[in-house]
Amino acid sequence: MTAGVTEPWRATAKDPMRFLGGYPADVLDQVRAMVAADKLGAHIARRYPQRHTVQTDRALYDYTTELKQEFLRSAPPLHKVGYDARLDTAQHALGLHTAISRVQGGKLKAKKEIRVASLFKDAPPEFLRMIVVHELAHLKESDHNKAFYRLCEHMEPHYHQLEFDTRLYLAWRELESTQSKGSDTTA
Ligand SMILES: [Zn+2]
Numbered sequence: 001m002t003a004g005v006t007e008p009w010r011a012t013a014k015d016p017m018r019f020l021g022g023y024p025a026d027v028l029d030q031v032r033a034m035v036a037a038d039k040l041g042a043h044i045a046r047r048y049p050q051r052h053t054v055q056t057d058r059a060l061y062d063y064t065t066e067l068k069q070e071f072l073r074s075a076p077p078l079h080k081v082g083y084d085a086r087l088d089t090a091q092h093a094l095g096l097h098t099a100i101s102r103v104q105g106g107k108l109k110a111k112k113e114i115r116v117a118s119l120f121k122d123a124p125p126e127f128l129r130m131i132v133v134h135e136l137a138h139l140k141e142s143d144h145n146k147a148f149y150r151l152c153e154h155m156e157p158h159y160h161q162l163e164f165d166t167r168l169y170l171a172w173r174e175l176e177s178t179q180s181k182g183s184d185t186t187a
Contacts, residue, residue, distance in 0.1 A: 016171035016178075023164065031168065040172045047165065048124035055121060057082035064114060064132050068139075071155045075139040080113040087117035094120070094170075095131045097138040112139060119173070127169060130162040 020028060034040045054063050061081040068075060087096060096115040101108055114135045120128050133155045141148035152159040 016174040019167040019171045019174075020164075031171070035175065040168070041176070044165070044169055044172055048126055048169075050124055051122065052125035052128050054128060060116060060132075063128075064136065067129075067132060067155065068136055072136055072139060072151075075136070076110065076112050078114060078139075079111040082115055083118045083121055084115040085118040087115060094166075095135040097135045123169070126158075126162050127166045129156060130159065130166050133159060134163075 017028065017031070020031060031040070034043060054060050060083060061078075064081045065078060068078065084096070087094065094117045096113075098113045098115075099110040100113070101110045103109075114132070116128070116131055116135070120131055133152050136155065137148050137151040140151060149159070156162065
């Protein structure tokens with residue numbers, strides 16, 4: 001980074017850069033430069049100007065099942081899909097997939113469930129798709145291994161770009177909210 005540029009993101013537990021952990025240093029430098037120049041929000045808005053209309057748990061269930069029918073027909077059926085306000089970025093959980101096993105009539109039955117953090121209700125359609133694709137892929141692969149990411153790319157060819165941009169979006173949201181809370185600084 002250039003000396004003399006004020007670093008707006010301090011390395012605290014709430015550092016928005018944590019969303020981008022694991023990406024190469026030069027990429028992170030570009031992000032920091034965009035933040036320092038106050039251009040990140042405009043960058044995201046230009047690339048992702050739309051908002052989706054999947055606003056209820058029922059709509060999210062249909063949306064997810066449709067994707068599953070198209071790409072993962074053989075995966076076990078989903079019992080429940082919904083938005084969850086308790087999932088948030090503080091816990092680093094944007095989506096969740098669970099399989100609750102119960103003995104039913106002498107047989108072991110697994111109930112598959114997908115939950116998506118509520119913040120994705122008000123997000124570009126591409127980011128919702130990315131998170132749903134991610135959780136659907138977990139129906140087949142529990143780890144983030146090569147097979148998992150192949151599956152994600154099979155469902156969404158731009159998966160990797162979208163995951164990066166979703167993380168950028170989350171960092172930007174957090175940055176915005178901390179800036180509006182610290183109201184004693186000049187805007
Ligand atoms: Zn995952």
